[in-house]
Amino acid sequence: MELTEKQLSTKTIYDGSIIKVRVDEVLLPNGETGKREVVEHSGAVCVVPITNDNMVYMVRQFRYAFGETILEIPAGKLNDENENWADAAMRELEEETGMKTDELIYIGDFYPAVATYTEVIHMYVAKGLHKGEQNLDDDEFLEVEKFPLSTLVDMIMSGEIKDGKTIAAILKVNLMLQK
């Protein structure tokens, strides 16, 4: 079955600091036209920083879009377009938690919201942790907390942890360690 949709025209609605919004007219597979709202995002990284005894460094921060503090794995965007994903993951890990890694392993991509949002989050696990220096952005406020991996899995299964990238990356790492 032909499923592809083709761009007929595009209109930029908003060009902001984190997101860019456009509305495109598209040609649907049945020959009709349709409208697609697209939120562009330049991509991000997230890291599961895990110690030899399976303790995970987590960050708790206020997420304005939800009006609540949310428990997440460390994550962030590229500093600029020349930074590579692995470097960004190591930098964000140290900036947010104050820990450095000797062993960063890529564990796959995560598409947060495929219907409208172009963001891709590149997921990593960080082992061989040792002390570095925390260095938060000017508008970034967070608390670092350490949890046993098994406690985080329980918090995911009970529904207490709701952040998507955190659910995906923690459950992937948990399954990797079982094998």
Added chain:
Amino acid sequence: MELTEKQLSTKTIYDGSIIKVRVDEVLLPNGETGKREVVEHSGAVCVVPITNDNMVYMVRQFRYAFGETILEIPAGKLNDENENWADAAMRELEEETGMKTDELIYIGDFYPAVATYTEVIHMYVAKGLHKGEQNLDDDEFLEVEKFPLSTLVDMIMSGEIKDGKTIAAILKVNLMLQK
């Protein structure tokens, strides 16, 4: 530590059919002001439809924001604000896959992109499947495929499946069945 950010002003940038975009000025925990870009979304549901012999109904559809066909669990938005989440999950399941369920179990919420996006996806598993009637939206084109749960877990671990809600819900269901 005080982490809360307070709204000082808000400006609507775009009020579309699926998303609404606003930019708020906020008071940061350190007394400074900052800018927050927020994409509002009214929420959605997703379902893992699983048979007694652990086969899962999946849908493959073209996702315009990514320009690629993506393999996902069935999902969708509320028909209107009076529909409840469980009804929406049962309706989307039947509309997209042609299967009905006798046993819908809520398995937690999924926040796709906490930094900017207000969307919450309510996750379900559907058992007791039997034949209903497929009924796609006018601008919806997709293929239904059945996979063993263990194959989907392998495709997640290898990085082949990238859709966030699919990774989260499939790994949750896989872990539920192990216990």
